[in-house]
Amino acid sequence: MPLYLGSKFDQIIPLYIIEPDYWKLPDTSGRQWLFIKDSLEDLNDKLTALGAPLVIYKGKAEEILEKLILETEARSIISHQETGNFWTYQRDLRIKSLVKKFNCDWKEYAQFGVKRGLINRDGWAKKWDHFMSAEPVPTPSSLVPYFKKPTFNIPTQEELGLKDVCPGRQRGGHREAIKTLNSFLDERGKNYQKGMSSPITAQWECSRMSTFLSSGTISMRETAQSVWLRQRELKHMASEGQPVGSWRGSMSSFNGRLHWHCHFIQKLEDTPRHQLEAIHPFYNDLRDDPFNNPEARIRLKAWSEGKTGFPFVDACMRSLNSTGWINFRMRAMLMAFSSYHLWLDWRVAGSVLAKKFTDYEPGIHWQQIQMQSGTTGINTLRVYNPVKQGYDQDPTNAFTREWLSELVDIPDSFIQEPWKWPDYEQNTSHEYPHRIVDHLEAAKKAKAQIYAIRKKQGHREIAKNIYDKHGSRRSQNSRTKIRH
Numbered sequence: 001m002p003l004y005l006g007s008k009f010d011q012i013i014p015l016y017i018i019e020p021d022y023w024k025l026p027d028t029s030g031r032q033w034l035f036i037k038d039s040l041e042d043l044n045d046k047l048t049a050l051g052a053p054l055v056i057y058k059g060k061a062e063e064i065l066e067k068l069i070l071e072t073e074a075r076s077i078i079s080h081q082e083t084g085n086f087w088t089y090q091r092d093l094r095i096k097s098l099v100k101k102f103n104c105d106w107k108e109y110a111q112f113g114v115k116r117g118l119i120n121r122d123g124w125a126k127k128w129d130h131f132m133s134a135e136p137v138p139t140p141s142s143l144v145p146y147f148k149k150p151t152f153n154i155p156t157q158e159e160l161g162l163k164d165v166c167p168g169r170q171r172g173g174h175r176e177a178i179k180t181l182n183s184f185l186d187e188r189g190k191n192y193q194k195g196m197s198s199p200i201t202a203q204w205e206c207s208r209m210s211t212f213l214s215s216g217t218i219s220m221r222e223t224a225q226s227v228w229l230r231q232r233e234l235k236h237m238a239s240e241g242q243p244v245g246s247w248r249g250s251m252s253s254f255n256g257r258l259h260w261h262c263h264f265i266q267k268l269e270d271t272p273r274h275q276l277e278a279i280h281p282f283y284n285d286l287r288d289d290p291f292n293n294p295e296a297r298i299r300l301k302a303w304s305e306g307k308t309g310f311p312f313v314d315a316c317m318r319s320l321n322s323t324g325w326i327n328f329r330m331r332a333m334l335m336a337f338s339s340y341h342l343w344l345d346w347r348v349a350g351s352v353l354a355k356k357f358t359d360y361e362p363g364i365h366w367q368q369i370q371m372q373s374g375t376t377g378i379n380t381l382r383v384y385n386p387v388k389q390g391y392d393q394d395p396t397n398a399f400t401r402e403w404l405s406e407l408v409d410i411p412d413s414f415i416q417e418p419w420k421w422p423d424y425e426q427n428t429s430h431e432y433p434h435r436i437v438d439h440l441e442a443a444k445k446a447k448a449q450i451y452a453i454r455k456k457q458g459h460r461e462i463a464k465n466i467y468d469k470h471g472s473r474r475s476q477n478s479r480t481k482i483r484h
Contacts, residue, residue, distance in 0.1 A: 001109040002078040007140035009076070013068065013147065014047050016040060018058040023160045025087055027354035027362070030157045030164025031324045035172040035358050037154055039217045042173030044152060052143035055150040062094045069102050072146060080216060081108040081116060083265050085362040089272040112220050113262040114269050114363075120469065121266075128262055132224040168323035169358050170211050177218035180208050185230045185251075192250035198393045199316060202327035207254060210359035211325070213261065220258065227255050265363030267470050275366045276347065279470075280377025280462055282453050287373075289345045299342045302436055303334075304352050306403070309435030311416055312390030313337055315403040322403075324358030329393070331357075332372050333384040339373035340383045340446035341439050346373035374450045377463040381450060383443050390416035406432040 006012045023033060044054040057064045068074060077099060082088055099106040110116075113128035157164070170176070184192075184207045195205030212218045231251050234244050268274050278284045288296035302308050306317035316334055320326045326334075331353070338349040350369035354360045374381050394400050397415045401407065407415055414421035419435055453459065 001137050002080060002107075003143075004137045004140060005078050005107075005109075007143055011144050011146040012052055013055050013072070013074070013145070013150075014052050014143070015055050015057070015068075016043075017061045017064050018056065018155060018160075019061055019091075020058065020160060021060065022087060022091075023162060025085070026351040027085060027360065029355040029360075030160075030162030031166035031169045031356075031358045032360055033157060033160060033162050034166075035170065035211055036215060037157075038172030038176075039174075039215055040154055042175060042217070046174070047143070050140060050143045052145035053150050054152060055147060056152050056154060058153070058155060061091055062098050065095060066098055066102075069098075069104055075104055077104060077106040079106070079108055080111045081114070083112075083114055083269040083363050085366075086272055086275045088362075111216060112265055113259075114266050116269060118266065118270060124263075124266070125259065128259060132221050132258075134221065136219075136221060136225070164355070166322065166324045166358070170208065170325065172211070172215060172217055174212075174217050177209070177212035180212065181218065181223060181226055184208065185226060189250050189254065190245060190247050193246060193253040196253075196327055197329045198399075199319060199327055199330050200394065200399045202330075206327055208325070210361070214359045214361040220262070224255070224258050227251060227258070231255070261361075261364060264367040265361065267367050268363035270469065274370065275350075275362065278346075278375040279370050279466060280375060280459070282377065282456060282459055282462070283373075283375035285345075286375070286449070286453070287339065287343050287345045290348050296342075296344055299436060300338075300344055300348065300352065302433070303338050303342055303344070303349070307433050308337075308342075309419075309433045310337070310386040310390075310439065311400045311404055311407060311418065311432075312394060313386045315394070315400045318403040319399075320356050324356065332368065332382060333386065333389055335369055335372040336382050336384045337386055341386070341437055341442040343442070343446060346370060346375060376466065377454070377459065378467050381447060383447060385443070386439055387416050404432065 003014070006014070022028060040054065040056070047054050065077070082092070096106070098104075108116075110131065113131045115124070115127060118124070170180075188204055189207065191201070191205050192207070195201035209218070209223060213220060213223065231248070234248050234251065238244050238248065271279075278286075288299075290297040290300040303313075303317065306314035306321065308314055313334065316326055316330045320330075320334070335346075335349065335353060338344045339346055346369055350366065353369070354362075354365055357365070370376050371379050372382055390397075390400060394416075397412050400415055407418065410418050410421055410424075414424075418424055418432065
């Protein structure tokens with residue numbers, strides 16, 4: 001929408017501002033920047049073909065915008081609406097003050113089904129459906145640039161001070177987004193519904209669209225309408241007696257998750273401080289802060305590096321470190337393990353995970369971090385048994401062995417619980433750390449502390465208010481409906 005509306009003006013500055021202060025935050029990383037860099041290069045190719053190459057500046061957004069307003073006498077700024085982390089929220093407030101000072105019009109257009117200024121969730125799902133069902137905005141046929149020789153200088157990872165090695169990360173850009181979406185809808189997505197839980201199958205059978213959506217290289221509307229088209233094709237095939245197997249269930253499941261995507265971002269839009277404060281105030285400052293607790297700092301480092309002594313947990317973390325992505329269930333397990341078994345402050349552990357995710361979407365991330373840490377006050381406690389998850393999600397131990405070469409000599413029957421192997425103490429060749437905690441005792445202690453808080457006077461009343469504001473209002477039919 002911003003580009004289409006911008007094309008109606010006599011001249012346009014297609015602008016992207018690289019903000020060094022943003023890339024110094026504890027929840028941003030080099031892998032995220034490199035994906036953005038890919039996407040900017042792809043975007044510039046498309047804009048150049050339309051006649052107005054991308055203009056890139058580096059610095060504080062409000063200072064650059066002020067300079068451009070004074071230089072060009074611009075009176076209109078058109079952008080997408082962003083629900084980012086707390087830093088971007090504060091930056092947007094500064095820009096609002098700036099445009100007001102210069103009597104400049106700033107229009108923000110939604111890119112997700114997220115409503116700014118929402119009072120409550122009543123009717124939210126229907127509004128989402130209506131927004132996603134709208135006709136796509138056409139691409140302009142041409143653009144007239146303000147600058148004849150625009151500034152296009154993309155800094156390197158090193159120039160931004162981002163030391164982050166991620167050899168297996170996804171590549172960015174709209175071309176890659178379309179290719180990934182089509183391969184999911186035509187081939188990879190058949191067993192999505194069942195394959196999403198295991199890190200082995202999820203790498204192929206999940207959509208892998210999250211990074212493209214979080215960076216804005218493809219719109220949620222384009223994605224949703226492509227899914228609906230595929231659903232209609234499958235319905236027609238089934239009506240003619242053609243075999244569709246598990247395709248229809250998988251597409252319905254994925255469509256539901258597109259709703260969830262915006263549902264969680266809406267929560268951060270409504271309450272930006274959810275990145276900083278527990279949703280339920282009774283859980284603030286409950287756990288150990290690694291910045292002030294040396295023992296917690298040791299636990300955090302072991303967890304972050306995949307050296308906790310729990311093979312499946314460590315395999316998942318090392319896979320994430322190397323690829324920038326892991327499936328939802330394993331993300332939940334990693335966070336729950338840090339919160340319950342290691343008793344680490346959710347804000348610190350959450351920032352560590354955010355840096356590792358190439359697809360970091362603050363609105364989803366921080367809601368899930370709080371859910372998996374038990375700080376929402378309204379959700380069921382999710383205390384994953386790290387050993388059981390290994391047996392359930394990696395029954396052949398192939399995934400664990402792929403990422404933990406130290407365990408090459410340990411028999412399969414002991415791979416998920418190496419401390420039970422009779423020769424574990426004698427065999428020092430594996431160089432694998434002892435488990436950092438007794439997971440059963442740690443989980444028991446953690447749950448006792450959480451449940452004790454839930455029994456406190458006033459907890460239930462606050463929890464009810466939280467649900468009334470943020471609870472899902474989605475109807476049972478909204479995620480399975482096929483649009484015509």
